[in-house]
Amino acid sequence: MxxxxxxxxxxxxxxxxxxxxxxxxxxxxxxxxxxxxxxxxxxxxxxxxxxxxxxxxxxxxxxxxxxxxxxxxxxxxxxxxxxxxxxxxxxxxxxxxxQSIEYGVNMSHLINEVTKDLQEDGKESDDSMTE
Structure with missing residues (x-):
């Protein structure tokens, strides 16, 4: 088999x-x-x-x-x-x-942090351009 x-x-x-x-x-x-x-x-x-x-x-x-x-x-x-x-x-x-489920949860958390930081950076650059 x-x-x-x-x-x-x-x-x-x-x-x-x-x-x-x-x-x-x-x-x-x-x-x-x-x-x-x-x-x-x-x-x-x-x-x-x-x-x-x-x-x-x-x-x-x-x-x-x-x-x-x-x-x-x-x-x-x-x-x-x-x-x-x-x-x-x-x-x-x-x-x-x-450990794959725990690893997946940790990676998802890290991705969420990065996207949140990118969104905050994007808002800051938009605010500086309007001034």
Whole structure:
């Protein structure tokens, strides 16, 4: 199975959906932040490993605690995946913090600051020309 095949894409989506439900409804670890979402899942073509990209709302310490909680719950989640998704192999789950949402918010904030500064500079130059 190729990495970007339709079958692999479907498996990625199914694993992402199941993990999202498991994390939000069944995992009761107090270290896991309630605002944790599964951003993407990348299952290897041989179905041995799955990289699970998660986004956590909170500071760096909250993210580390959530990651530790998810790693400790990984064997349980793998067992639940085996029951709910019929795959030849159930992948080993590797959790990775995804910073892309935070990065996007920061870039948007920076762009807004630059455009605000440009607009203020434009108004100042218009005012100086009218004098």
């Amino acid at each position: 190729r990495k970007n095949s339709i079958k692999n894409t479907r498996i990625n989506g199914e694993v992402q959906r199941e993990l999202s439900q498991l994390i939000s409804r069944e995992i009761k670890d107090p270290r896991i932040q309630p605002m944790t979402s599964v951003v993407a899942v990348d299952v290897a073509p041989d179905l041995k490993h799955a990289k699970v990209y998660i986004s956590v709302l909170g500071d760096e310490q909250v993210q580390k605690n959530t990651l530790a909680g998810l790693r400790s719950a990984a064997p349980y989640m793998r067992g639940q995946l085996a029951k709910s998704i019929n795959l030849r192999n159930t992948p080993e789950l590797i959790f990775i913090i995804d």
